[in-house]
Amino acid sequence: MNFIHDRFASKRDAAEKSARYWNPAKTQFWQEVGIDFIIDRRKGYFLYDYSGKRLIDLHLNGGNFNLGHLNVELVATLKEGLDHFDMGNHHFPSLCRTALAEALHEASPDSLIYTVYGASGSEASDIAIKSARYATRRRKIVSAFKSYHGSTGLSVCAGDERFTERFLIARPEEFVNVPFNDLGAMEKALAGGDVAAVILETIPATYGFLMPQDGYLPGVKALCERHGALYIADEVQAGMMRTGEMWAAVKYGVVPDIIVVAKGIGGGIFPLGCAIMNERAGGWLKEDGFAHISTGGGSEIACVVALKVLEITQRPEVRANIQARAAQFRAGLDAIRARHPDFFLGIRQNGLIFGLEFPRPKGANPVMRAAYRNGVWAIFSTFDPSVLQFKPGLLVDAALAEEVLAIMDRSIAEAHAGVKSGRETVEG
Numbered sequence: 001m002n003f004i005h006d007r008f009a010s011k012r013d014a015a016e017k018s019a020r021y022w023n024p025a026k027t028q029f030w031q032e033v034g035i036d037f038i039i040d041r042r043k044g045y046f047l048y049d050y051s052g053k054r055l056i057d058l059h060l061n062g063g064n065f066n067l068g069h070l071n072v073e074l075v076a077t078l079k080e081g082l083d084h085f086d087m088g089n090h091h092f093p094s095l096c097r098t099a100l101a102e103a104l105h106e107a108s109p110d111s112l113i114y115t116v117y118g119a120s121g122s123e124a125s126d127i128a129i130k131s132a133r134y135a136t137r138r139r140k141i142v143s144a145f146k147s148y149h150g151s152t153g154l155s156v157c158a159g160d161e162r163f164t165e166r167f168l169i170a171r172p173e174e175f176v177n178v179p180f181n182d183l184g185a186m187e188k189a190l191a192g193g194d195v196a197a198v199i200l201e202t203i204p205a206t207y208g209f210l211m212p213q214d215g216y217l218p219g220v221k222a223l224c225e226r227h228g229a230l231y232i233a234d235e236v237q238a239g240m241m242r243t244g245e246m247w248a249a250v251k252y253g254v255v256p257d258i259i260v261v262a263k264g265i266g267g268g269i270f271p272l273g274c275a276i277m278n279e280r281a282g283g284w285l286k287e288d289g290f291a292h293i294s295t296g297g298g299s300e301i302a303c304v305v306a307l308k309v310l311e312i313t314q315r316p317e318v319r320a321n322i323q324a325r326a327a328q329f330r331a332g333l334d335a336i337r338a339r340h341p342d343f344f345l346g347i348r349q350n351g352l353i354f355g356l357e358f359p360r361p362k363g364a365n366p367v368m369r370a371a372y373r374n375g376v377w378a379i380f381s382t383f384d385p386s387v388l389q390f391k392p393g394l395l396v397d398a399a400l401a402e403e404v405l406a407i408m409d410r411s412i413a414e415a416h417a418g419v420k421s422g423r424e425t426v427e428g
Contacts, residue, residue, distance in 0.1 A: 011050040014038050034369045037377070042069035045393050045400065047377060056404055058378040058391055062205065063237050063264040066394045067312055074267045074305055074312075081304035088300035090293065096303035103310050104276050107246050109255045114282035116275045117298025121236040121262030122150025124273030125199065127292055128258045129154040131281040132197035132230040135257075139172075140195045142229075144180040146207040146383040149199055149234055149260075158199055160206075160383065180210055183219045190227040197257075198224055199232040202239070202248040208387030209348050209355030217252045230257040230281060240264035241313045241394060243351035244322045251350075257281050267309040270302040318394055325396055326351050332405035333390075336412055343416040354390035355381065359419075359426045364388035366424035370411035376404060386426070 008014040015038060019027040030037065037055075041048040045068050047055045060066060067074065088094050101115035116131070118124045129141055143149065143158040150156060156163050157175045164171055178185040180200070189195065198220055204210050224231045233239075233256035238248035240261065245251040247259060258281050262273040284291055312318065330349060333356070337344040343363075348355035358364050364380040367388050371378055381387040392401065418424030 008050075011036075011038055014050055033365060035372055037372070044068045044070075045396060053375075055372070055375055055377040056400065056407070057393070058376055058404065059389065060391050060393060061263070061268070063240065063242065063391070064266070065268040066240055066242065066264040067267055067309065068393055068395055069268060071267060071269075071312075074269050074308055077308040078269055078301065078305055081301050085300045085304055087296065087302075088298075090295055090297065091290075094298075094300055094303075096300035096307075097298045100274075100298075100303040100306050100310075103307055104261075104274060107310060107314065108259060108276055109250060111255060111278045112259060112276045113279055114277050114285055116277065116282070116285070116292060117303075118262075118273035118275070118294050119271055119296040119299070120150070120152075120273045121234075121260060122152040122155045122273070123294060123297060124236075124260045124262055124275045125149040125155035125158065125232075125234065126152050127273075127275040128199065128232045128260050128277070128281075129158065129197065130292065131258060131275065131277055131284065132232060134284045135230060135280045136196045136228060138194055138196040138229075140174040140176065140192075142176050142178060142186070142189045142195055142198045144200055144204060144207075145177045147177070147180075147201055147204055147234075148206040148382070149201070180204055180207070181213045181216050183216060183223070186220055187223055190223050190229055193227055195224075195227060195229040197230040197232050199234060199260075201234040201237065202252065203237070203243075203350060203353055205237040205389065206382040208357075208381035208384035209353055209389065210384075211348050211350060211355075212252055217249060217254045221254045221256075224257075232256060232258045232260060234260045236260060236262045238350075238353060240309075241319065241322060241351075242353050242391075244319065244326065245351075246314065248350065264313075265306050265309055266302055267305050269305045270299065271296075272299070272302040272306055273297065313394065321397075322352055322394055324398070325392060325401055328398060328401050329354065329390075329392060329405065332401075333408070336405070336409050339409075340412055340416050343419065344412055348387070352392050352394065354392075356388040356390050358386050358388065358415075360386040361427065362386060363419075363426040366415040366418055366426065367412055369424075370414040370418070371408060374407045374411050374414075376407045376411065 038050040233249035258277040266272040346357035362385040
């Protein structure tokens with residue numbers, strides 16, 4: 001699009017203007033860690049830098065692009081939808097919102113009836129917390145240390161203090177953190193009978209895809225039932241078939257009271273957040289349907305796209321591809337790890353969710369840089385930079401998977417050699 005490119009004389013000019021007008025610290029951070037990336041063209045699972053460099057996208061912006069960038073079916077759906085729909089009017093019954101809400105009910109446990117819309121995962125988490133407080137007439141919310149549930153009013157309080165302190169947001173006393181995978185700590189937090197809800201990322205993404213221990217999530221759900229609290233499953237990154245099942249919590253044997261979904265539901269085309277909830281959590285909808293208002297939430301054209309996302313995601317051939325690629329990537333990564341056992345320390349996996357473990361505290365950084373140089377974009381985990389988030393798309397084929405594995409083999413070898421020689425460090 002020439003009217004965009006014509007504003008910049010060069011890649012350097014674009015970077016300087018990014019720092020000047022958009023986000024100085026974020027722009028500088030990537031330059032300092034050796035990622036001089038300015039995204040330009042994109043298609044499928046490929047990103048192209050302003051300079052033309054091609055990268056295979058294994059970051060997917062948290063799952064936004066599970067089905068690839070500018071997926072041809074989604075683009076066609078969007079174009080067709082725009083002949084008839086726009087964002088709509090959030091006050092009135094809507095064909096699009098109703099159709100998507102029904103489809104989400106059909107894709108979820110039978111008890112999850114209602115869908116309340118926001119424009120993002122943050123807003124959907126806010127909706128979930130408000131609904132839990134309504135249902136229980138309690139205020140206390142329990143979440144995990146080093147979690148992230150969004151950046152808005154209630155959701156930000158449920159996450160890590162990194163996102164509150166800078167903006168002088170005093171975390172209310174009723175927001176409590178406990179260690180993930182610690183049932184004893186969870187039981188202690190719930191024992192007072194004053195908790196409205198537990199909100200957990202089923203597989204915590206910003207903490208390096210820490211996998212739930214056997215029995216942990218069902219144990220939390222049982223504690224919630226015993227003490228009258230609701231269970232909110234944050235499925236923004238783990239849901240939408242990334243584990244090989246639509247919802248990761250259900251795969252772990254949990255039927256949540258509320259599921260929070262965003263990112264991938266919009267197909268990387270149109271932002272959307274949804275809180276899918278049961279009768280108890282959604283009871284307020286029968287009392288005051290105007291109690292939560294979101295002008296951009298559940299935009300009708302977003303719902304049109306999301307319906308196609310759901311349809312593609314649930315195809316039998318997509319589920320089969322996820323299973324095949326999960327096995328292919330695991331076999332290839334196991335072979336690479338066997339060549340670098342003192343550097344490539346472990347693999348966390350559920351379906352196409354992988355956390356690759358390297359030495360602490362920041363061992364994923366040199367691997368990220370090497371992969372970037374060699375043509376793969378995968379990112380370190382915010383709260384544990386020793387873990388590389390490795391997130392293949394749901395539609396990746398066998399040939400592209402082999403290309404990714406070859407690049408990762410070379411990149412991990414280069415990073416390992418750099419650390420041993422002192423050219424790279426895992427300390428910073």
